[in-house]
Amino acid sequence: MDVDAGLAWERLRASRSEPPGRAGAGARRKTFASALEQAEQMFRAAAVVGPSTRPLQVFYGLSQAGRAIAAAAWQLKSENWRLESHGIKATGFHKAFADIEVRTDPPGSQGSFVRLSELLQSPVWEKTPVRLESLWDTLPVNLKHPLTGGNRFTPLFADHEGIYGEDHPLVSVPVCNLPARVLDAGDRLALDDYLSAFPKAASYDSYARASAEPDALPDFTRYRNGRGQLQMHWRMPHGGAATAAERTEYLRSITRTYLGNTYFFPVIAPLSRELHPLMAWWAVLYVLSMLARYEPATWAAHISIDGSRHAVPIERLLERAVAELPTVIADTLDDIAAR
Numbered sequence: 001m002d003v004d005a006g007l008a009w010e011r012l013r014a015s016r017s018e019p020p021g022r023a024g025a026g027a028r029r030k031t032f033a034s035a036l037e038q039a040e041q042m043f044r045a046a047a048v049v050g051p052s053t054r055p056l057q058v059f060y061g062l063s064q065a066g067r068a069i070a071a072a073a074w075q076l077k078s079e080n081w082r083l084e085s086h087g088i089k090a091t092g093f094h095k096a097f098a099d100i101e102v103r104t105d106p107p108g109s110q111g112s113f114v115r116l117s118e119l120l121q122s123p124v125w126e127k128t129p130v131r132l133e134s135l136w137d138t139l140p141v142n143l144k145h146p147l148t149g150g151n152r153f154t155p156l157f158a159d160h161e162g163i164y165g166e167d168h169p170l171v172s173v174p175v176c177n178l179p180a181r182v183l184d185a186g187d188r189l190a191l192d193d194y195l196s197a198f199p200k201a202a203s204y205d206s207y208a209r210a211s212a213e214p215d216a217l218p219d220f221t222r223y224r225n226g227r228g229q230l231q232m233h234w235r236m237p238h239g240g241a242a243t244a245a246e247r248t249e250y251l252r253s254i255t256r257t258y259l260g261n262t263y264f265f266p267v268i269a270p271l272s273r274e275l276h277p278l279m280a281w282w283a284v285l286y287v288l289s290m291l292a293r294y295e296p297a298t299w300a301a302h303i304s305i306d307g308s309r310h311a312v313p314i315e316r317l318l319e320r321a322v323a324e325l326p327t328v329i330a331d332t333l334d335d336i337a338a339r
Helices: 005-015 026-046 054-072 112-119 132-136 180-185 188-195 244-254 277-294 296-302 311-338
Strands: 088-091 101-104 156-158 170-178 228-235 256-258 261-264
Touching: 005 026, 005 311, 026 054, 026 311, 054 112, 054 277, 054 311, 088 112, 088 277, 101 112, 101 132, 101 277, 112 277, 132 277, 170 244, 180 188, 180 228, 228 244, 244 261, 277 296, 277 311
Parallel strands: none
Antiparallel strands: 088 101, 156 170, 156 261, 170 228, 256 261
8 A cells, every 4th residue: 555654744744833733832832743753753764764673763753753643633632641651561472473463442541542542532441351363363464464373354445436427326435355265155145254243344235246247246346466446335314316425425425535535444343333543553562562562572573583483473464554544543533632
């Protein structure tokens, strides 16, 4: 995915002369400016170091950006914008990389992960562990980089550019990156079973069929990598015809936007809804930073090109974090300040 981190940092630097939202004055303004400065310096430092230490700079850069987001948030009144502690924990570093367990502090607590998750309508899950692999798979950047050979639930790209211009009661878009196992089965049962992890996508009205017969199979298009797509349709809530702009807005309401694109993100057990992309990045990078900081020998083993199957995927993830997260941060800040 082609993103310009430099342009994103320009957007963020430009925001500091006239801070958005509640960050316009006082302690919130000072925190907003200082936190963004620290975030940028952390990310720029991360860009010139290797994977041994890169998780530390990237995660703490993201953490400081989170403080700026909280300072600007209209919803966080009084002193609620001040973030205390991480609000997230990782255990099981002795286990396989994919099996590391992640937990969060309870709702309403002041930790960064919890407070920002609630601000972004993203779930927390307290004492029930979530495996790193499940969190890893929610990031679009990891589509081609599984941690194990198990069945995965990865984000589905809903191509909003495919919405046609004429008024219509259906939102019709290609839903991309369906896994090979769905296309191999080729029927509605397999499609619905997979979409059960995507509740908002599962509410579809219909889809393109391979023929005009009422029981015709879904008309999947297969990519060379085995994955594929399907033209799917959702009915507008009011049931009547809607403009292209209205249908695009409705699509955005049932998806999450990531780097300007719309995705259906999976709801992983035991979460109540899908993670906001910023918080998915946060959770994964937190784990990597804790490994690098407190378990350096274990971390060195995970990133050993000669000994670990995860080394290259980890390297790529960290490279994309430096490239993509500045835009995710800027977009999230714009969204929060506009509410």
